[in-house]
Amino acid sequence: AQSVSQHNHHVILSEAASLELGCNYSYGGTVNLFWYVQYPGQHLQLLLKYFSGDPLVKGIKGFEAEFIKSKFSFNLRKPSVQWSDTAEYFCAVNPWDNNDMRFGAGTRLTVKP
Amino acid sequence: NAGVTQTPKFQVLKTGQSMTLQCAQDMNHEYMSWYRQDPGMGLRLIHYSVGAGITDQGEVPNGYNVSRSTTEDFPLRLLSAAPSQTSVYFCASRGLAGYTGELFFGEGSRLTVL
Numbered sequence: 001a002q003s004v005s006q007h008n009h010h011v012i013l014s015e016a017a018s019l020e021l022g023c024n025y026s027y028g029g030t031v032n033l034f035w036y037v038q039y040p041g042q043h044l045q046l047l048l049k050y051f052s053g054d055p056l057v058k059g060i061k062g063f064e065a066e067f068i069k070s071k072f073s074f075n076l077r078k079p080s081v082q083w084s085d086t087a088e089y090f091c092a093v094n095p096w097d098n099n100d101m102r103f104g105a106g107t108r109l110t111v112k113p
Numbered sequence: 114n115a116g117v118t119q120t121p122k123f124q125v126l127k128t129g130q131s132m133t134l135q136c137a138q139d140m141n142h143e144y145m146s147w148y149r150q151d152p153g154m155g156l157r158l159i160h161y162s163v164g165a166g167i168t169d170q171g172e173v174p175n176g177y178n179v180s181r182s183t184t185e186d187f188p189l190r191l192l193s194a195a196p197s198q199t200s201v202y203f204c205a206s207r208g209l210a211g212y213t214g215e216l217f218f219g220e221g222s223r224l225t226v227l
Contacts, residue, residue, distance in 0.1 A: 001172070004155075006155075009153070032214045034214065034215075036216075042220075043203065043218040043219060043220050043221055044156075044203070044205075044216075044218045045218075046215045046216075049214055049215065051214065090155060090156065094214055099144060099161060099163055099169075099209075100158060100161070100171065101146075101158070101216065102158065102172070103148070103155045103156040103157075104155050105153055105154055105155040106155045
């Protein structure tokens with residue numbers, strides 16, 4: 001089965017700083033890739049997704065992610081974070097040949113005002 | 114817009130007790146799943162279903178049972194609760210036809226087993 005690794009457990013940034021959260025997966029076949037966000041006390045919401053085509057995908061709230069197939073990576077970026085981006089971020093992988101979506105352990109982002 | 118509804122939101126059990134977490138969705142989604150969320154471990158898939166009468170195991174199925182008698186409902190049963198099952202449980206659903214991949218999550222059920 002596939003697995004997902006998120007390199008950073010807790011990231012602390014000041015407002016306006018740039019953000020990059022790492023995500024690597026292990027699976028030999030074709031996959032769909034996702035980033036979900038969980039704001040404090042809320043359920044998970046989709047931030048962005050990659051199915052095929054342009055490896056640079058843009059999501060909501062100014063987030064983007066780049067799929068690098070050779071590195072099995074799908075890193076999340078934002079040029080300038082805001083205090084309201086404080087949340088936990090989860091990378092997820094869903095292979096094309098099964099219905100099993102696996103999540104990474106999550107990265108907690110704290111943005112200081 | 115109800116979406117995915119989970120009940121109860123909070124529950125405290127004693128070791129050995131049984132209970133059922135309810136999940137219902139009103140989006141006519143074929144796929145439904147249960148995850149547990151634990152600190153430092155992200156979300157782990159417990160069981161999932163691709164339609165009424167069809168269920169399958171995920172990553173951490175031991176200690177949990179599921180059934181899918183209707184498209185709308187996907188209850189999760191703990192037959193004999195253990196402290197290791199203390200967690201936050203999320204139900205999620207998505208369509209299979211016209212697949213977009215996006216999972217729609219419920220609000221979560223926080224379970225404490227003493």
